[in-house]
Amino acid sequence: MIQANYVDEISINDLVDKSLEGLLSNLDAHSAFLNEKSFKSLQESTNGEFGGLGITLGLKDNALTIIAPIEGTPADLAGIKAGDVILKIEDESTLGMSLDDAVSKMRGKPKTKINITIYRAGEKKPIVFNITRDIIKVQSxxxxxxxxxxxxxxxxxxxxxxxxxxxxxxxxxxxxxxxxxxxxxxxxxxxxxxxxxxxxxxxxxxxxxxxxxxxxxxxxxxxxxxxxxxxxxxxxxxxxxxxxxxxxxxxxxxxxxxxxxxxxxxxxxxxxxxxxxxxxxxxxxxxxxxxxxxxxxxxxxxxxxxxxxxxVFPGKVNTTSNEFSLKESELKKHLENELIKIDNKNVKKTDEKNTITLENINNDIQLKTAIDVLKVLKIKG
CATH class of the missing domain: 3.90.226.10 (2-enoyl-CoA Hydratase; Chain A, domain 1)
Known part of the structure; x- marks a missing residue:
């Protein structure tokens, strides 16, 4: 009946593929029929390199939800956040769209652009991101x-x-x-x-x-x-x-x-x-x-x-101090600078490239709490 009456011509192979996709997607959010393109994408992602935006998706309350952007990828750099709900990919609504279809649509040739419309809790209206695809190399x-x-x-x-x-x-x-x-x-x-x-x-x-x-x-x-x-x-x-x-x-x-x-x-x-x-x-x-x-x-x-x-919710560490302690820290810094001038060789410098610095820690209260937990665990033995 479909082949005889559907508005566009469709092959029997396409019909079978669509039937399988519909069957699997209606079981649960993660079951799927993987056609050649989807199967290749899955293999690429587990091998640690693929082309696209760098977004991991899930279905939450039947909404296409971003589990997390991968660090350093186009999605991460554009400001996509965990918990964002994708409303549109280009001009196509994600309502009823499977996870694999969404992934397939967002992947593409490097340096090509794509529009993603998302809903973010706390924002008054949807946000549109224009993101340029790139090769995603995952340093795990x-x-x-x-x-x-x-x-x-x-x-x-x-x-x-x-x-x-x-x-x-x-x-x-x-x-x-x-x-x-x-x-x-x-x-x-x-x-x-x-x-x-x-x-x-x-x-x-x-x-x-x-x-x-x-x-x-x-x-x-x-x-x-x-x-x-x-x-x-x-x-x-x-x-x-x-x-x-x-x-x-x-x-x-x-x-x-x-x-x-x-x-x-x-x-x-x-x-x-x-x-x-x-x-x-x-x-x-x-x-x-x-x-x-x-x-x-x-x-x-x-x-x-x-x-x-x-x-612990994300945010900066509260480092507010009174006027006296601020002046004291400035005095300490001045003294350190004088010591460096006297004997630079005796001053131990921090290798910031391979070290989580105090500045990093003060910008991340969750990390600061974890470090404090380690101190307590060491005391307890």
């Missing part, structure tokens, strides 16, 4: 030392195939690290094995995560292996927010359940389902939700998220 792990301490700052922006090897490298290069701030803010997730292997660096026994589907017999417990653990004693503070989802929720939730870390920040996104990718042929695949994740305590993440142990 950033490591820095924290000024005036032996603590290590590890930022994981997404769980691609390089995460565990990069974190292992950082730990081995800093054997005297006395604490870790693990920053998972705006981390949309990624590969499950990278999340569990990361946990295993700090936990040497017990269940890390459980997958439960319709068939109880198919329950899968991922257990920690003692020989894989590198450091089970070092104090850890984990930073999360509303852009932390999926694999980052597994990591933060498991560390919280096992009392291996203190979680700081805001409630996470709440994406706790497992998708299987099954190739139909070399060009197409099926992405099907087959299970839900459960944390070591047995609780679920799905639609619930992780509630931090210490809730």
């Amino acid at each position: 792990v950033y490591t820095k030392k924290i000024q005036d301490s032996n603590d290590l700052y590890i930022r994981i922006s997404s769980f691609d195939k390089n995460v565990v090897s990069e974190v292992k490298k950082a730990l081995k290069e800093n054997p005297k690290a006395s604490g870790i701030v693990l920053d998972l803010r705006n981390n949309p997730g990624g590969l499950l094995n990278q999340a569990t292997d990361l946990l295993n660096l700090f936990i040497d026994k017990g269940v890390l995560v459980t997958q439960k589907g319709r068939d109880e017999k198919a329950k899968i417990d991922t257990l920690a292996l003692k020989q894989a653990a590198l450091n089970t004693k070092i104090p850890i503070a984990v930073l999360v927010n509303g852009g932390s989802a999926s694999a980052s929720e597994i990591v933060s939730g498991a560390l919280q359940d096992t009392k291996r870390a203190v979680i700081v920040g805001e409630k996470t996104f709440g994406k706790g389902s497992v998708q299987m990718i099954k190739e139909i042929n070399n060009k197409e695949a099926l992405k099907l939700t087959i299970a839900k994740y459960y944390l070591p305590s047995g609780r679920t993440i799905q639609a619930v998220g992780i509630t931090p142990d210490i809730e």
